[in-house]
Amino acid sequence: MYGVDGKKFQRQYKQSLSNFNDWEQKPHAEEQILYPENISSQLSIDEVALSEGELYTVLTSKKAKGRKGCLVAVIRGTKSETVIEHLLKLSRKTRMKVKEITLDMAGSMKLIAKRCFPAATQVIDRFHVQKLATEALQEIRIKHRWEAIELENELLERSKEKEVKTEIEIFSNGDTRKQLLARSRYLLYKSKEKWTLEQTHRAEILFYQYPDLEKAYSLSDGLRKIYNQNITKSVAMLKLAHWFKNAEESGFKSFNTLMKTIMLNYNGILNYFNARSTNASAESFNAKIKNFRLQLRGVRDKSFFLFRLYKLFA
Known part of the structure; x- marks a missing residue:
């Protein structure tokens, strides 16, 4: 429209207009960038993949709420020794x-937080704990689904051998057993109050056919x-403590593993109830990075990508 070649403009922006070559952190950008002026009393720490699954540890400030001034540090890798070494430069x-x-x-x-921020209370993000509970529930559903697939395969094989029409059980909502277990995936992620009429009907059939799934759902929802x-x-x-008792009595191996995980991280999990702080700001920031990377159709020059992050968020 303006008679400007896109690639030429991109090159000019990178080499001249953006001041990328004068960026003080450029020499070590791929290893670590630090912005101590953005540190606040509340921080979030998480990992994010910049390109080709390569992980970086990202430290963000809650005060900026994911906007300009939220980026405190981006350090290559997740190895505690390396991250600690760079953060101790502050x-x-x-x-x-x-x-x-x-x-x-x-x-x-946890080790990074303990060594680098000794005065800080560690709060385990609630969504990571809830995610484990949901995965424990889904594991039981998936086990039943494989059994349903195997049962349907056996029925089809028998019908083929006897050259008769296959009679597959169809429930009142039109689902076969295999479809019921596949389509119940999303309703198990939600609380009963958020189910649609169709999901409520499907859940009734599912829990009638598989009482253990209803028991596991009650634990996850609890x-x-x-x-x-x-x-x-x-x-x-x-x-x-009541939830632990119910999980132990359920006999589900996955929920017993979850119970042990919660007990090993007990203090950090309970610290959530002091101020109800979550890692949502870090997850939101990670989503922005992924979206930014998607718009650029990947990352070729990591230093320049980190420079753009610095411009937007630091």
């Missing part, structure tokens, strides 16, 4: 300003409800 006075840091249950992230209630830390401890 002055102790600056690091001691941090009073709360949200993170997932990875041991490396954990979600503990998080959703505006309760104190002491009340949350009591409710979690």
Whole structure:
């Protein structure tokens, strides 16, 4: 439209207009970029893939709410020793300003938070805990689905051998057993109040056919409800103790594993009930990076990509 060649303009922007070549952090950008001036009392730490699955550890400030000034550090890799080494370049006075840091249950992230921000309370993100509960539930559904597929295959083989019409069971909502288990995937992610009429009907059939799925769903939903209630830390401890008892009595191996995981991360999980802080800002920032990367159709020059992130978010 303006008679400007796109590739030429892109090259001019990168080499001249953007001041990329004068960026003070360019020499070490692919290894680490630090912005101590953006540190606030509440931080989030998470990992994100920039290109070809290569992971970077990203530290963001909650104060900026995912906008300009939220980026504190981007460090290549997730190895705790490497990340700690770079974060310790920030002055102790600056690091001691941090009073709360949200993170997932990875041991490396907890070690980074402990060594670099000793004055900060560690808060395990609630969504990582809930995700494990949902995955435990889905594991039971998937097991039943494979059994239903195998059963249908056997019926088809028998019918073929006897040269008769296959009679496959169809439920009142029009689903076969295999379809019922496949189509129930999304309703199990939601609480009953958010089900549509069709999903409610499907859930009734599913739970009638598979009582163990109803029991597992109650456990998953029970954990979600503990998080959703505006309760104190002491009340949350009591409710979690009841949930542990139910999980243990259920006999589900996946939920017993989840229970042990919660117990090993007990203090960090309970710290959520102090101020109800989550890692949502870090997840939101990661989504923005992924969207930005998608618009650029991949990342070829990592240094320039990080420079653009610095311009937008640091």
